[in-house]
Amino acid sequence: MTERIVSSRSRGFLFLDSHPAGCTRLVDDMWQAVPEPVQDSADEAPVALVIGSSAGYGLAATIAGLARAGIRGIGVSFEKAPARRTGTAGWYRTAATAELAAKAGLDFVFLNGDAFSDALKDDVSDLLDKRFGGKLDYLVYSVAAPRRTDPETGVTYASVLKPIGEAYRTKTLVFDGEGVPEITTVETGPAEGDDIQQTVAVMGGRDWARWVGHLAGRDLLAQGFKTVALSYIGSPLTAAIYRQGTIGAAKAHLEQTARDLNDWLAREVDGRALTSVNGAAVTQSSTAIPGIALYVGLLRGVLEDAMVPPIDQLTQLWDQLTGIAALDVDDKGRVRLDTWELTPAVQEAVTERWQTATTENIPALADLDWFTVQVRQLYGFAVPGIDYAAPVETEVPWPRPTV
Template structure:
């Protein structure tokens, strides 16, 4: 059967499992090419099916040799649906890890639920001999049920605070830039976004695992944040998502006080801009990333998500080359935000307007390919065909 790629607006509606399998092999090869390093023995990755969570799991397993547990929900295959990309990423990761003699466990579940936390606790107690000594929090979700009131659901929004913002965004379906105005968030929306995207659930995970006795005394835990340049500040850093990240940083300080006495550590890493399914819908963000990718292509300095995460853990989390800011946050994004790179980006941005935009622009080509590869398309040498019976052999 033929695989048909479908993008609606900026949302991918289809998947090529063969392409995802090839992308997984390439990412594993990136980590392995850099050799092994001392790190975790048992890593729990919350949000390990894609992007920075998947990159963290890859370097933990194939760089550190760790047992890895991943929690995150992605729709599995059904009779008329091939499944979400994240589901296949989990399947192909587990297969590759076990082939390499590593332990890998996937929980396709809602990370916010207390029942999911108990699943992890039971698994560590019953199946493993080592406690969790690395906890990565990389959850990007649209909503979260209040753990103290099941009738209340918080929904996150991507909005500015205090004023409207107008910017150009990429419409991948129509392959054109469109002007978009986003109204400011209400106080309720700001609070809800903080509940979903802040550090509340991160703290719950750490406390729950620690109280259950499955967290190593010297456990490191890390949450990923984002600062970005002036070009994205109004909608991100100064908006609802930025407010949530400030709350997460406060959570890190509280967790540091909890873990430090036994040799543990709570970290925030400010990561580079990346093409992800979640970031594709942030107004103005795709325009900036296209300019960044074009500037990085010209200078030969582009860093993939897995390479970024491998450098973060290899050099900063477990290495002696930490780059930290005045707030004590790790800054692997320093390469992107350097004066030289931002000057190059600033020269390209004026070209990225609806009137001047063309699909031949190198930044657009790089962005579109990266976005398509998140679903397994545009992977060189991978056919757009599948055999349902053959794919079903991959099911756990």
Template sequence: MLKFEHKLRGNVALGINPVGCMQEVVNEIDYVKKKGPYEGAKKVLIVGASSSYGLATRISLAFGAGADTIGVSFEKGPKSERNLGTAGWYNNIAFREEAEKEGLIAKNFVQDAFSYESKQEVINYIKNDFGGKIDLVVYSLASGVRKDPDTGEVYHSSIKAIGEPVVGPTIDMQEQLYYTETLDYATDQEIADTVKVMGGEDWQLWMEALKEADVLADGVLTTNYSYLGTELNHSYYGQATLGAAKADCDEKANNINALLSDINGKAQIVVATAVTTKASAVIPFFPVYCIALYKVMAEQGTHETPIMHQDRIYREMIYGGKPEYDEFNRLRPDNWEIDEDIQAKTKALVQKINAENFKSDMTAYDMLFKEFSVLSGFLVENYVEKDVTLEELKALKY
């Protein structure tokens, strides 16, 4: 029987618990069901559907709005007892199994979303097996590497500052260590490469391909998740390489709006709140901000996990008639995070955190660590340990 080990390298998870991953999907489905049904999109494509924002979006739309969904993600299945695959592989399986119990279509494409071949396979499926049209396209892809579909050149993103280095405190969850880190500044090439990987180019390519294939319904909506943060993290996020990539998404949204104008479509940038994801955990300094922010927001009753946040976005804001936009027409569900009182209290707490107290009750370190662990199937609520063999895992179909 397999033993599942919660192994980390810094803030990167190395081990997974497939049973726990699948249980967490069920937990998130139950959360949405308890909130009740809502009217929303019925035919949905989600690019980047296997974890965090993308998975939570898929769960909310399927089990809240009754949507049939297509999910595209790049995940790996089990190979050996030491290589059980990725958490997203099991998330996809659990989602499909639960959705099909409800009579919903839940098609998983596990492949490189950046390639033209993947786009064409999805288009063929929409035409032949999905009713011919989709009314919502969610772009939630998080990758550090992208292969240009035209040139074959491989680009790598960088999490770096722009202009000058940034020095500040961060946390290593493997070593349970609080320390000072220096974030080096990016070269012009590194900035450009980060935009190439994490900007809006592939989002626009998806929308162009779908539009040309005539599989977008009249009035189609496409969303892309961004993050802006506040003065507490601008130096290493909003004004850094990650911020440059997000700014590119704003530009591409304008292009997509022009593209969709003749079918009354809309491209919507959604500025999401700070949540625990595999991607956010490796952003320098961000864990310290989170353990302060989460503590303050939890005390106010406004802290959210990805499923809570995404369900609010679609249930209340996009399809519930209560949107909040900024002057650039971006949807702002981060309104709870950027509230002046919340930020003032978060700033005050950040300034008190040090190596001696960062794991104390004064902060939300335990909350951050649990939420991070859940992403890999550990510390999951309602988890029941089971004897599982490698052969049983290999027999699961995505």
């Protein structure tokens, strides 16, 4: 037994350890939030692959797919095992998800490794062939990474968060060592050299296309196969650093990849490729983007409980993918799960608060209590019902297939 008390030490929005019991409870809460499946029990469960299954929208896609669509298949993520420090939060979330899937009688396997590598693509392909009948019905792609090594060339690319054309100044939300909020202004210099190309190589659609091509080369795509990459557009308030910046260039490449894949899949397997534009949420990736923390806190201040959490959005996505609901796409072929966020009335209200926000009035304009809880819960802290003064087992094993 390696039980110990796990404390919530952090550097800004980055926590040094994760709490296993808190992560487990949050996964269970997400599962319980998913409506009962709407499917004929006599139908064979669809086979799905979720790449990036342990965090954020990828985790929501995995849980919603299991609890709502009854999928079987594989989840892929890249997490650190417990050692001197605890395991990463995604490590514990994966273990909890696997346990719930097993209790529900769903055959879902989790692999831990570099999704960009061809070796992991081979491992997934082998599992699909030997364990799941050799045909894949759905692929959900949700990868946010700082760097990617191209398996063909061996070149490693690094993504950057920079505006394009000129420097970007924005308000941002920070908290001091005692948790007191402060509104400051930060400036980010513009993209230089090959920053755009590097970011596109990491965060664009190249690896997604390689996954589809690899699986097709092994004859693993079912007739009617559907694949979707999860994306974000966001508010005009953050567009300069996000949608119009280097990450935005990568998202544009992702959307072009979807159109190219869609044409190819339609010919080959009567299939479909899409991007899903999700709404704002507090994630480990989003908190690193200048201005996003302030924007999301203000958005919550405007919408309160009308904000749509990731698990609800991904349940809607699975309903559309599986035909429970009609597939609803915009004129660019994107599934829009962010319409609740981007209505003119909501954006006008958030913009008004953004323009007037100061350190003195920010507690009245943004839901900072909600925001700080959301950040802490990314690592399993601030979860109701968990005794953080009690020792907890940290040496949780990676889930292994039960049969």
